[in-house]
Amino acid sequence: MKRKLAVLLAGTMVMASLVGCGSSDTATTETAASTEEAAETVEETAEETTEEAADDTAASGDLIKVGHAQVGHESDWRAANTQNFQDVFSEANGYDLAFVDSDNDNAAQIEAVRGFIQQEVDYIFLDPIETAGWDTVLQEAQDAGIPVIIVDRSVDADESLYTTAVGTDMVLEGETAGNWLAEYLNGEAANILVIEGTVGASATLGRTEGFNNVAAEHSEWTILDSQDGDFTQAGGQEVMESFIKSYSDFNVVVCQNDNEAYGAMDAMDAAGITYGVDGDVIIISFDATHDGLQYTLDGKINCNVECNPLQATFAEDVLKQLEAGEEVDKFTLVTDEAFVAPGITSQYATTMTQEVLDARAY
Numbered sequence: 001m002k003r004k005l006a007v008l009l010a011g012t013m014v015m016a017s018l019v020g021c022g023s024s025d026t027a028t029t030e031t032a033a034s035t036e037e038a039a040e041t042v043e044e045t046a047e048e049t050t051e052e053a054a055d056d057t058a059a060s061g062d063l064i065k066v067g068h069a070q071v072g073h074e075s076d077w078r079a080a081n082t083q084n085f086q087d088v089f090s091e092a093n094g095y096d097l098a099f100v101d102s103d104n105d106n107a108a109q110i111e112a113v114r115g116f117i118q119q120e121v122d123y124i125f126l127d128p129i130e131t132a133g134w135d136t137v138l139q140e141a142q143d144a145g146i147p148v149i150i151v152d153r154s155v156d157a158d159e160s161l162y163t164t165a166v167g168t169d170m171v172l173e174g175e176t177a178g179n180w181l182a183e184y185l186n187g188e189a190a191n192i193l194v195i196e197g198t199v200g201a202s203a204t205l206g207r208t209e210g211f212n213n214v215a216a217e218h219s220e221w222t223i224l225d226s227q228d229g230d231f232t233q234a235g236g237q238e239v240m241e242s243f244i245k246s247y248s249d250f251n252v253v254v255c256q257n258d259n260e261a262y263g264a265m266d267a268m269d270a271a272g273i274t275y276g277v278d279g280d281v282i283i284i285s286f287d288a289t290h291d292g293l294q295y296t297l298d299g300k301i302n303c304n305v306e307c308n309p310l311q312a313t314f315a316e317d318v319l320k321q322l323e324a325g326e327e328v329d330k331f332t333l334v335t336d337e338a339f340v341a342p343g344i345t346s347q348y349a350t351t352m353t354q355e356v357l358d359a360r361a362y
């Protein structure tokens, strides 16, 4: 049986060897525990009391082996998402988690999934960098009988090739940003610059589509330019610096995540451009991570649309249903909120307060 200790130890050694032979130099691979720790954990589990289902599994030494093929470490959101999976899929909860940081390299991520198939993990969590290119490896996982649970972003592969998906509604996130802007401007003209996320990522495609859906209803809005900032602070800064050289008449900057917004603010600070509720430029951001909401509370970001990174509990619920032999929904929606700076009221968003910030877990 796949989940016995011997296989756990073998899986650990395979994962260790994968570090040296991955297709990307920068992709890193690690197991949730060393061989020694795994053995110790199996001994300890007999005495531990955790949640019922996980308890039964862990206490028998029968850990569920899961592989998480993560996008990378491009943003604060990503760090929170990775941590959340490591917290939920811990040994104490009955799991042996193998983790690959794909460093935003699609080919490396496909190889990571192949590595999990070779190790005969019980489940694969795939957070796809791009939507395209997944058919072949998803078919390989299916042929190997390993359920694939897509998390956060989506794939454009046929639905029959993966078991289920968990994530937010990225189009709705973009529409919320657009609807808030329309409400805030109340008919005033907007010259808009967009700093997009990673090219081909569903987070980018969805937010762009959603925002453009609303923009199409506003002839008084002009989208001056839209460039890819790769969901990083450096990318946001670089794109904003180039926008500043090319455009002098913008009054809205849409950043498709918080880290890009930090970079864009740095670029505007350096150019002497004011932004936020007391400035000349309206900033819209996505993610609503702790620091992003601090900037929102400070009035620097006008509107911040959440993308909830705490998706591992939803993924675990689905996994437990599959373990119980139950049918699962093809998609589990993780819902989001939106937040606006103090002094702004909106039907689409909550006005930021210190209490809201203090309650933010990521």
Ligand code: AHR
Binding pocket: 074, 075, 076, 077, 078, 152, 153, 203, 231, 256, 257, 258, 286, 287, 307
């Ligand atoms: O897929 C979610 C997006 O990816 C988040 O908005 C961004 O911060 C991350 O890099």
